[in-house]
Amino acid sequence: MTIFIQSFGYQLWNIITNGPEIPTKLVDGQRILNMNNEFTDHEYKLLQLNAKAKHFIFSNVDRIMVTYEGTNQVKDTKINRLVHDYELFTMLENENISSMYAHFNDIINALKGLGKVVTPRFR
Incomplete structure (x- = not known):
């Protein structure tokens, strides 16, 4: 814009x-x-x-609003994908503990950056 x-x-x-x-x-x-x-x-x-x-x-209000709404849709899509990754997170076969932890932190930090805080669910 x-x-x-x-x-x-x-x-x-x-x-x-x-x-x-x-x-x-x-x-x-x-x-x-x-x-x-x-x-x-x-x-x-x-x-x-x-x-x-x-x-x-x-x-240009309509154009500005479409841009704004499009930005929100992109953000929501990213959040949904990251929440999905978070909920289905498992250690990969070729991963060590350190890289698994880094991978998990990447997901959590990306969610925080988008304003979404996830709380762990214990079973």
Whole structure:
């Protein structure tokens, strides 16, 4: 998504990630908003970029949501696969204790990294 937005302009990307550029002035040590009749040509360009950023976000909400939901589906699939590996974990025939332990730790750490904590079930 980053590259897609940047392809429309890095200034647009900067506004989307860092927030809008609001024309202000310093009065008695405090920042206050400029009045419309005080805007410079540069400030009008910043306001135009702010409007473009808002338009881009609103017109691409569906695309952004599909990306977000797709990311969640990928995460859920990884979690399901790792939980399956965890539940069916056995020592392989050609494995020693040390490599078995490392393999098991890899599964547990991958699950933790995805936000899934598994608790052992004793029989």
